[in-house]
Amino acid sequence: MRTLGRIVVRIMLGIIGAIALVLAATSAGNAIASSVEADQIVPYGTRVEVDGKKMNVVERGTGSRTVVLLPGFGTAAPGIDFEPLIAQLESKFRVVVVEPFGSGLSDDTDAPRTSERYVQEVHGALERLGIDRYAIAAHSIAGIYALAYADRYPDEVTAFIGIDSSVPGQPGTDDPLPIDLMRWMKWLGISRQLDAAGPDPLEGLPYSDEQRAQNRILSLRNSLSSAFVNEADATSVNFRNAEKLRFPTGLPVLLLVARDPNAPEPGWLDLHRRQAAQTPDGRVVELSGPHYLHHVQAPRIAEEIGKLLG
Known part of the structure; x- marks a missing residue:
């Protein structure tokens, strides 16, 4: 024995x-x-100084009206991620993609990721570029930040467009992420191995091979940035604070909501209908597709934005 x-x-x-x-x-x-x-990182966009750091901004198109695109939580390279929608909008609008700190080619930051701080930083970048009148198109959690933005700068924001945007009161906002586990997985190289073994999320979508390669590099680099971790920590507070906010009177509002038969979210459409009902100028359009709706519905999204802005 x-x-x-x-x-x-x-x-x-x-x-x-x-x-x-x-x-x-x-x-x-x-x-x-x-x-x-x-x-191997290929620079794109323009880096402008905000609070002593560099924030990357992508500008395309020369239209007289401006649409500012704000990305969802954890989007590694917003300037690349929004490419299908940029391509559809740039013939009619000036399109601006702001890459928040910790994403894309922007610097990382240890500053708290409150909605107020986010609004201040994005506004600082736009101010540097002389942009003072614009519609905001916000994907996912940026819908919460854009709501705070419109409340803070009602004279600058000409319209609010949600691309499957987050809504105050939605469930799950208090659920913590396993940050410590994610850190260990990245440090040990497990995340990289899983990324190599898994499918390319941009495969089969309207991106070039170079864009897909750059997106992968930036995804691996920017995962678990200080800004990402701090934003995850601040999520529940930011959502609670958003419950006190309403759209400014007379602001045109368009909420584009994903109808994903593979991952249905109970009550998701109703949440957006209730938010749009806060203003007589609110409208909800349901589109078939995943949460990253702009990957597969860019032409229709651009069409709806064109209708909204005239």
């Missing part, structure tokens, strides 16, 4: 040792790959 016990212990130690060696290899490989990829 003692011999059997020693054999079992040796086997267990061997397994643990093998796992440790594999993790050491993936960790080292991740560090090397990250260093190599840093030299």
